[in-house]
Amino acid sequence: SAVISQKPSRDICQRGTSLTIQCQVDSQVTMMFWYRQQPGQSLTLIATANQGSEATYESGFVIDKFPISRPNLTFSTLTVSNMSPEDSSIYLCSVGRDGNSGNTIYFGEGSWLTVV
Amino acid sequence: GQQLNQSPQSMFIQEGEDVSMNCTSSSIFNTWLWYKQDPGEGPVLLIALYKAGELTSNGRLTAQFGITRKDSFLNISASIPSDVGIYFCAGLNYGGSQGNLIFGKGTKLSVKP
Numbered sequence A: 001s002a003v004i005s006q007k008p009s010r011d012i013c014q015r016g017t018s019l020t021i022q023c024q025v026d027s028q029v030t031m032m033f034w035y036r037q038q039p040g041q042s043l044t045l046i047a048t049a050n051q052g053s054e055a056t057y058e059s060g061f062v063i064d065k066f067p068i069s070r071p072n073l074t075f076s077t078l079t080v081s082n083m084s085p086e087d088s089s090i091y092l093c094s095v096g097r098d099g100n101s102g103n104t105i106y107f108g109e110g111s112w113l114t115v116v
Numbered sequence B: 001g002q003q004l005n006q007s008p009q010s011m012f013i014q015e016g017e018d019v020s021m022n023c024t025s026s027s028i029f030n031t032w033l034w035y036k037q038d039p040g041e042g043p044v045l046l047i048a049l050y051k052a053g054e055l056t057s058n059g060r061l062t063a064q065f066g067i068t069r070k071d072s073f074l075n076i077s078a079s080i081p082s083d084v085g086i087y088f089c090a091g092l093n094y095g096g097s098q099g100n101l102i103f104g105k106g107t108k109l110s111v112k113p
Helices: none
Strands: A004-007 A010-013 A019-025 A031-037 A043-048 A068-072 A075-080 A089-098 A103-107 A111-115 B004-007 B010-013 B019-025 B031-037 B044-049 B055-058 B061-065 B071-076 B085-092 B107-111
Touching: A004 A089, A019 A031, A019 A089, A031 A075, A031 A103, A075 A089, A103 B031, A103 B044, A103 B085, B004 B085, B010 B019, B019 B085, B031 B061, B031 B071, B044 B055, B044 B061, B044 B071, B071 B085
Parallel strands: A010 A111, B010 B107
Antiparallel strands: A004 A019, A019 A075, A031 A043, A031 A089, A068 A075, A089 A103, A089 A111, B004 B019, B019 B071, B031 B044, B031 B085, B055 B061, B061 B071, B085 B107
8 A cells, every 4th residue: 555645634725826735655656646526526537747747637637727746756746726616625646556466546635625 | 438337326224234336337447446435535445456357355345346347346244334435436447547547426325314
């Protein structure tokens, strides 16, 4: 498994502001991702955080709104820019691990953002 | 795109009962993962399945990877109150965006009043 720490765990944000979420993993990982979970919904992949290069965004998500950094193999940040109430969600950092049988994806505890 | 149909959406459990939920997909996956999520927390991995037909247990939980690679089920035996929460199935394919888990919409387990 993996120990994935996210900060902040919760925050209340003002409309129009930006917030950066940090994700720290207890060991080096190749694959690191950011997901969003809107209230009462399932999880949706925002982007793959690539070490040393620009993140790969999924359809419907853009770099200007969700800039991502990944300076090394244990750390990544996601910024939610110019927030609106629709951005109120849990944002989850996840990592991929190669096991003997195959890949497994683990999640952090999430950062619960409420935009007012 | 790929979609997962997870059922039931919700169910009530009485302590000691067995519980079953399943997911079906319109296309195949290489890996099926089952997660449990408690309110305000991230999903916790319960079981990972990598081979078609594979049957895996984790305590009172048992899950199987369907032979067609398009479905999976999760069974919980002798349920206890701490089993309440939301259970998600997720399918994963290698290559491309390797972290793009396709999630089901979840099965919410609640205690029967």
